[in-house]
Amino acid sequence: KAGVTQTPRYLIKTRGQQVTLSCSPISGHRSVSWYQQTPGQGLQFLFEYFSETQRNKGNFPGRFSGRQFSNSRSEMNVSTLELGDSALYLCASSFAGTANYNEQFFGPGTRLTVL
């Protein structure tokens, strides 16, 4: 099976712009979660989507949003970019047939730099 793929791998934006990141989960996986990794805050949970619905949400401002499509692919969007949004954004997929935890498989990440 192909692993989790994320596009693009690298992205440079300027303050005030918006950005959309894409994640394709492992085939058959219905849950997609997003995480932000920064040197200061470490790895933090953004949100999780399951069957096109946001099921869990982390403590991030409304500028961070996401969605999931019927094929389980997910996108996350960050509007009005700030310098502090520079981070590695990681996507993870799992089968998650129930709300109980299933092992999450991570993609390679998208490195976002905000200038």
Place this chain on the structure above:
Amino acid sequence: SQQGEEDPQALSIQEGENATMNCSYKTSINNLQWYRQNSGRGLVHLILIRSNEREKHSGRLRVTLDTSKKSSSLLITASRAADTASYFCATDKGAQKLVFGQGTRLTINP
């Protein structure tokens, strides 16, 4: 916010030695997992231990979990240069939301 703290923050050992990393967390959990990350790349899942388990092995990895102390340890035996990476523990309460520790940066010297 970070659920866990890992100790030490950095560890440097010689190839062939054993490496032990510790993780503490604050609230009750369903599962605890360990991940490896090479140079700011994606996370690789190493092992998952459930809250009702005390020890688990996978190849050269041994994980223990003490829920009374809210702590876990990861032991890597017979370390290799390829084990050089950052190691993170992550906990969950049964949902698809992982809470990560700050990580231990492990360096294996040849």
